[in-house]
Amino acid sequence: MYKKLIMKNNKNNLSRPDKHGYYGEFGGAYIPEMLFPNVEELQKKYKKITGENSFKKELSLLLKDFAGRPTPLFHAERLSKEFNTNIYLKREDLCHTGAHKINNTIGQVLLAERLGKKRIIAETGAGQHGVATATVCALRGLECIVFMGAKDIERQAPNVARMKMLGATVIPALSGSQTLKDATNEAIRDWINHPHNTHYIIGSVVGPHPYPDMVARFQSIISKEIRQQLLKETGDRCPSHVIACVGGGSNAAGAFYHFIEEKKVKLIAVEAAGMGLTSGKTAATTQLGTTGILHGSKSLLMQTADGQVTEPHSISAGLDYPGIGPLHANLFKQGRVLFKNATDEEALQAAFHLAKTEGIIPALETAHAFAVLKDISFKKNDRVVICLSGRGDKDLATYMTYL
Amino acid sequence: MNQLEKQFKIKKENLLNIYCTAGYPQLDSTAEVMLALEQHGADMVEIGMPYADPIADGPVIQESNMVALDNGMNLPLLFKQLESVKDRMTIPVILMGYLNPVLQYGIEQFCADASHAGVSGIILPDLPMYQFEKHYKQLFKKNGLSFIFLITPETSEHRIRMADKLSTGFLYAVSASATTGNAVDITSQKRYFEKLKKLQLQNPVMIGFGINNQERFHNACRYAAGAIIGSAYIKMLGTQVPVGDGTKAFISCIKGELPLAC
Numbered sequence A: 001m002y003k004k005l006i007m008k009n010n011k012n013n014l015s016r017p018d019k020h021g022y023y024g025e026f027g028g029a030y031i032p033e034m035l036f037p038n039v040e041e042l043q044k045k046y047k048k049i050t051g052e053n054s055f056k057k058e059l060s061l062l063l064k065d066f067a068g069r070p071t072p073l074f075h076a077e078r079l080s081k082e083f084n085t086n087i088y089l090k091r092e093d094l095c096h097t098g099a100h101k102i103n104n105t106i107g108q109v110l111l112a113e114r115l116g117k118k119r120i121i122a123e124t125g126a127g128q129h130g131v132a133t134a135t136v137c138a139l140r141g142l143e144c145i146v147f148m149g150a151k152d153i154e155r156q157a158p159n160v161a162r163m164k165m166l167g168a169t170v171i172p173a174l175s176g177s178q179t180l181k182d183a184t185n186e187a188i189r190d191w192i193n194h195p196h197n198t199h200y201i202i203g204s205v206v207g208p209h210p211y212p213d214m215v216a217r218f219q220s221i222i223s224k225e226i227r228q229q230l231l232k233e234t235g236d237r238c239p240s241h242v243i244a245c246v247g248g249g250s251n252a253a254g255a256f257y258h259f260i261e262e263k264k265v266k267l268i269a270v271e272a273a274g275m276g277l278t279s280g281k282t283a284a285t286t287q288l289g290t291t292g293i294l295h296g297s298k299s300l301l302m303q304t305a306d307g308q309v310t311e312p313h314s315i316s317a318g319l320d321y322p323g324i325g326p327l328h329a330n331l332f333k334q335g336r337v338l339f340k341n342a343t344d345e346e347a348l349q350a351a352f353h354l355a356k357t358e359g360i361i362p363a364l365e366t367a368h369a370f371a372v373l374k375d376i377s378f379k380k381n382d383r384v385v386i387c388l389s390g391r392g393d394k395d396l397a398t399y400m401t402y403l
Numbered sequence B: 001m002n003q004l005e006k007q008f009k010i011k012k013e014n015l016l017n018i019y020c021t022a023g024y025p026q027l028d029s030t031a032e033v034m035l036a037l038e039q040h041g042a043d044m045v046e047i048g049m050p051y052a053d054p055i056a057d058g059p060v061i062q063e064s065n066m067v068a069l070d071n072g073m074n075l076p077l078l079f080k081q082l083e084s085v086k087d088r089m090t091i092p093v094i095l096m097g098y099l100n101p102v103l104q105y106g107i108e109q110f111c112a113d114a115s116h117a118g119v120s121g122i123i124l125p126d127l128p129m130y131q132f133e134k135h136y137k138q139l140f141k142k143n144g145l146s147f148i149f150l151i152t153p154e155t156s157e158h159r160i161r162m163a164d165k166l167s168t169g170f171l172y173a174v175s176a177s178a179t180t181g182n183a184v185d186i187t188s189q190k191r192y193f194e195k196l197k198k199l200q201l202q203n204p205v206m207i208g209f210g211i212n213n214q215e216r217f218h219n220a221c222r223y224a225a226g227a228i229i230g231s232a233y234i235k236m237l238g239t240q241v242p243v244g245d246g247t248k249a250f251i252s253c254i255k256g257e258l259p260l261a262c
C-alpha cells in the first residue's frame, strides 16, 4: 500500500525528472562522448552537493546579502484596479544585476567551486545571464568567459560593457543566426575543448540532464518565497494564477515550481510571438514546435521537416530561442500549464503601460508576461502573481526608439 | 558481415578513412568525391549528413555543413546520390551526423534507406549508449548496419568496454577531448593509445580528430588499425581544385607516396 503510494507519487510528479533526466518523453542527455565525463560528474554529484548543509548555508547567505533576497511581492494597486482583481508582482527585477538569472549563477558557481573548477563559461542572449555569471565569478575570483551571439552583442551593448567591467571575456558567436542558439553551441564546443578545469553555467532550464532540474531547483526560490509572502499577506499560500514569460523557461520554472503539484493554481507561460505566429518571425515554440533534440535534450523545438532548427525571432534577445526546456514541454503536453504568447508590439505596449501605471520599467522579456493580462478574464477575488523577471535598463535603446 | 566489417578482415593496418560533408562544395559533389576517394586509395569513406548545429565540430566542418545546407542538401537527396554511385563503390560507406535530422526522417526509414543505398556503418555522436541499446540496436542490426561509438582519452575503461560491446565495424577513438579539426599531437596521447591496445578490444580502433598530415597519420596507424581525416580534406576541397586531382594529391601526401612535405 505504502509502496504503491510512492510509485503513484513519482509517476504523477511533474516538477522532477526520472533518473535519466526525462520529464515524460522529454529531457535526457543527448551529448557526444567528449562531454560525457563532465556531464556525468554533474549528474552524480549535483543533488548530493546542493543538499549539504554547508552548501545550503552559503547559498542562502549569498542570496540574501549579495543578491538581495527575498525579493518583494508587491501588490500592484493600479494594475489590480484596472483588471478588477488582485495583482501581485514578484520583484525579481530588484535582484542584484537586475533579473532572476543570478539565483542560478550563485548556485552553480558554488557547485563549480566544490567540483574544483576554476574556469567558468556561459552563454547569454539578453546578456542578463552573462552579467549574472560575470558578477558571481568576480565575487569569487574565477575566470569567466561568456559566449554571446554577434547580433545580440550589438543590441545589448550596455550588458556587454557590464560583463567586461566585471572582468569577463565576451566572445562573439559568429555562426548560424548569431543569437542565443549559436552562443550555446559555442559554449558547448568550448566545454568539449576544455574538459578538465571548466564548468559550464547554462542560463536556463535547457541542456542535457541534469541542467534542467538543477537550474529549476536553483530558481525554485522564487515560488518558495511567493508561497511564504502570499500566506503572510492573504492567509493562503496559493495564488489563483502565476504568469511568467518563457525563453528557455527558467524564471517560469522558478515561479511555477512549488505550485506545479497544487492543481488549483493556474499556471500561465507566455512565449514570444515575435511579429506574429504565422509571420515566420516568431519564437513561440509550443505553438509551432515539434519534438526534437537541441543542446543535449529532447524537447519541443522549432524546426524544418528535415530537422534543421529554424531561426527564431523576438524583439527581446532573452526570448529569442527556438526551443523550450523539457520540463515545460512536458507541462505543455500534459496540459498543466497554459501557454499563451505575445507579439513584439504587444510586449512594447505592455512595457510602456507598466512603466506608467506602476512606476516599473520591465525588461522586454518580462513585458511579454504583462501583455496577456488583457486576454485573461479574472475574478475579483483572484490573486494573480506575475513574475517580474527583470528590469528594463538594458532595453532602453529599444524603448527610446518608441518614445 | 557487411562491407565495413569485411574491409577490416581484408586489411588490418594503415586504413585510411576520409570524411566529407554531403553536398560540399557543390550540391552534386557527393558522388564525385566518393568516387575520387575510392579511385585514389581511401579504404573507406565517411559521408557527413549536414546539420546546422554540429556541436562536436570545429569551424571547418561547421562551415562545410552550412555550405551544404545552403546548396540544398538533405537526407532524401543524399540517399538518391548514394544510390547512384552504389554500384561503382567497392570501399565501405559510413554515414556520420547528428540525431535530430535522423529522428525527423524517421529512424526506421533511415536505416532501411541507408542500407538500400549501400551504406554499411552509422555514426551518431549524440545518440547515448543506453538509448541505443534499449531502442535501436536491433534495428541497425536488422538492416545490416554497423553502429560506431566514440571514445576519448577521458572515457573510463568500463565505458570503453561498453562502447566496444555495442559497436560493430570499428571503435572511433577521438585523439583528444576536442571538436573536430583541433590539431593534437598524437604522440602526446601515446599512453592513451597504448592503453587502448592493451585492452584487447573486440573491434578494430580508428583514430580521428586533428589528423592533417602524413606524420600524424602514420603516428596514429602505429597505435590503431588506421585513422580518420576530416577537416584537412574539407579544407583542400574548399580551395576549388578539381576534386579528382586534389583528392589524388591529398591521399598520396597523407600516405607518404609523394616526397612532398605536405
Ligand SMILES: Cc1ncc(COP(=O)(O)O)c(C=O)c1O
Pocket (backbone or CB within 6 Å): A099, A100, A125, A126, A127, A128, A129, A203, A204, A205, A245, A246, A247, A248, A249, A250, A251, A252, A317, A318, A319, A363, A365, A366, A389, A390, A391
Ligand atoms: C529578464 C529576463 N526574463 C526572462 C528571460 C528568459 O529566460 P528564461 O525563460 O530562462 O527565464 C531572460 C533571458 O535573458 C531575461 O533576461
